[in-house]
Amino acid sequence: MKSYSLNIANFLIGFESASDGFELVPGIRFRSFISSDNDHDVFIKVHSGKYEVPENAIKVFDAPYIEEINGIRVKKSDKFWSIHKNNNDLFIKTVFPLSSENKNAVLKFSLSDRDWHLWLDGNGKEADPLEYPLDGLVLYYLAAIRGDIMIHASGVNISGQGYIFSGVSGKGKTTIAKLWQEAGAGVIHDDRLILRRTGDDYIMFNTPVYSNDVPKKSPVNKIFLIGHGTRNEIIPVSGAAAISMVLANCIQHNWDQETTARLLESVSSLCTGIPVFRVMFLPDRNIIDEILNYG
Numbered sequence: 001m002k003s004y005s006l007n008i009a010n011f012l013i014g015f016e017s018a019s020d021g022f023e024l025v026p027g028i029r030f031r032s033f034i035s036s037d038n039d040h041d042v043f044i045k046v047h048s049g050k051y052e053v054p055e056n057a058i059k060v061f062d063a064p065y066i067e068e069i070n071g072i073r074v075k076k077s078d079k080f081w082s083i084h085k086n087n088n089d090l091f092i093k094t095v096f097p098l099s100s101e102n103k104n105a106v107l108k109f110s111l112s113d114r115d116w117h118l119w120l121d122g123n124g125k126e127a128d129p130l131e132y133p134l135d136g137l138v139l140y141y142l143a144a145i146r147g148d149i150m151i152h153a154s155g156v157n158i159s160g161q162g163y164i165f166s167g168v169s170g171k172g173k174t175t176i177a178k179l180w181q182e183a184g185a186g187v188i189h190d191d192r193l194i195l196r197r198t199g200d201d202y203i204m205f206n207t208p209v210y211s212n213d214v215p216k217k218s219p220v221n222k223i224f225l226i227g228h229g230t231r232n233e234i235i236p237v238s239g240a241a242a243i244s245m246v247l248a249n250c251i252q253h254n255w256d257q258e259t260t261a262r263l264l265e266s267v268s269s270l271c272t273g274i275p276v277f278r279v280m281f282l283p284d285r286n287i288i289d290e291i292l293n294y295g
Helices: 028-033 134-145 173-182 239-248 257-273 286-293
Strands: 003-008 011-017 042-048 058-069 072-086 089-095 104-110 113-121 149-158 161-166 186-189 192-198 201-206 217-219 222-228 233-237 276-281
Touching: 003 028, 011 134, 042 134, 089 134, 104 134, 134 149, 134 192, 134 257, 149 173, 149 217, 149 257, 161 173, 161 217, 173 186, 173 286, 186 192, 186 201, 186 217, 192 257, 222 239, 233 239, 239 257, 239 276, 276 286
Parallel strands: 011 042, 042 113, 161 222, 222 276
Antiparallel strands: 003 011, 058 072, 072 089, 089 104, 104 113, 149 161, 149 186, 149 192, 192 201, 201 217, 233 276
């Protein structure tokens, strides 16, 4: 297809291939997020070929390619993606480490403009414009622009109550999501959530990571900062401690002072309106019962 739209976390993202561009083929994990709505938050024009970032653009962020092997973060390559700034224009340069093809891309965008441009340089006539890592980068900047929060967390809903379990890799997000699922809860996601504020309420949304992902959302009623322990323990936290611990699990690129300040303000508001707890747990059903009976 030459154009399509996605609705992810209530962000409407439009794609259109330029006249010289690829046939656009959304990855399988995005198929359930295709939307007929055309009131786009951003519209991405996809071009074929190489694009040179302006010579006077300044590199402001550089991300190496890191894999987690048995819970250990291992740097696989220095070459992954980087951000460059030229006046109000931002450029993300990236390679695609999970692709079998040798290709690269440049995304040109602005924090104040809804019209973005993507150049894909590679062989073939078809392309997924949100191939990893572009999916997470586009969603992150959409959230950052609007003061929303992208966080490493699993989320569940049981009897209309939404619980977030946040932590970096190895802290037990997937484990605790499975325990809740076995207890009858609906799992919103077990890895990465977007939190959006609506009035005084917060809604969590899943993001497409797995091939069978479908759009899911839930209100947020409590936030738990998790870790494995020798016994189950639930400890309320508030104020600066809660804010700093939640902030540590948020996805963030700290090169831009304004974006960083906006995220801090969003997390501060979240932790003021939603109760936050530290949870150390053993991987069995008892932690589910203790959380449900707590307070």
